[in-house]
Amino acid sequence: MPLVLACESPDSDDIRSLIAALGAELTSAYGEDAASYFQPADLEVPRAAFVVVRDAGVAVGCGALRQLTEEDAEIKRLYVAPAFRRRGISRRILTALEELAVNFGYTRVLIETGKFQTAALALYRAAGFQEIPAYGPYHENPNSICFEKELC
Numbered sequence: 001m002p003l004v005l006a007c008e009s010p011d012s013d014d015i016r017s018l019i020a021a022l023g024a025e026l027t028s029a030y031g032e033d034a035a036s037y038f039q040p041a042d043l044e045v046p047r048a049a050f051v052v053v054r055d056a057g058v059a060v061g062c063g064a065l066r067q068l069t070e071e072d073a074e075i076k077r078l079y080v081a082p083a084f085r086r087r088g089i090s091r092r093i094l095t096a097l098e099e100l101a102v103n104f105g106y107t108r109v110l111i112e113t114g115k116f117q118t119a120a121l122a123l124y125r126a127a128g129f130q131e132i133p134a135y136g137p138y139h140e141n142p143n144s145i146c147f148e149k150e151l152c
Contacts (some may be wrong), residue, residue: 047104
């Protein structure tokens with residue numbers, strides 16, 4: 001059965017489990033899960049979305065797009081379960097979120113990751129994101145590395 005990507009609400013048990021697994025990884029790497037940087041309520045506005053990839057109906061990857069300004073969106077909670085990594089799922093989610101951003105009328109997307117998230121850093125650079133100074137709540141976080149990408 002092929003992987004299925006769709007926009008969904010982040011309010012299901014298996015999606016909450018994915019987000020909790022991401023939190024556990026962040027806690028292990030940084031001592032905190034940074035949960036305050038994103039809440040599902042951030043998606044309860046226009047021009048926001050949550051994308052999920054499912055394998056045989058089970059959520060194995062996810063990512064969110066939320067509005068920062070009229071022109072800028074932020075990608076959050078991009079995560080793939082460890083057993084499903086290195087299959088291009090993160091790239092697929094990232095591409096879907098970028099396409100949604102264009103459809104929503106954004107001209108730029110921003111994303112933050114941690115300095116120990118080497119796979120994420122490589123993904124964003126390979127996808128054409130450019131490193132920028134830390135923005136918003138990440139300004140004083142020494143573990144944060146921020147990126148932007150101008151959209152067509």
